[in-house]
Amino acid sequence: MLGANAQAATVKVLLSPVSAANTAAATSSWISTANAVGSIMFTVAAGALTGSIVWTIETATDNSGTGGAAVTPAEGAFDAVTANTVQKRTIDANSSKGYVRCVGTIVTGPVLVSAQIHYREKLV
Secondary structure (H helix, E strand, O other): OOOOOHHHOEEEEEEEEEEEOOOHHHEOOOEEOOOEEEEEEEEEEEEEEOOEEEEEEEEEOOOOOOOOEEEOOOOOOOOOOOOOEEEEEEEEHHHOOOEEEEEEEEEEOOEEEEEEEEEEEOOO
């Protein structure tokens, strides 16, 4: 994705670090990926947890979630989450409908979590 030029990456926060007791608290806003090229990398982190969380990636045509649908990352689904871990998954920018978000389905909570995306922007 980034080759030897990592400083060219755009990073956007999907979910600021939060102690999420339910799925709503572990679901990010929709973020535009209209200028993304190549791969979009999702990085999710978990700190202390007393329950469990299952991560998924969704894409939609606008920031309201119109036409929202799950996207399967190139590496497959996220692994089971354990405490103090970071995972990454990628999707092809062409599989994004223009907006993406992470959904952390909390099975039992709370879970300390955060999520970011990293991608290259189109040259204009």
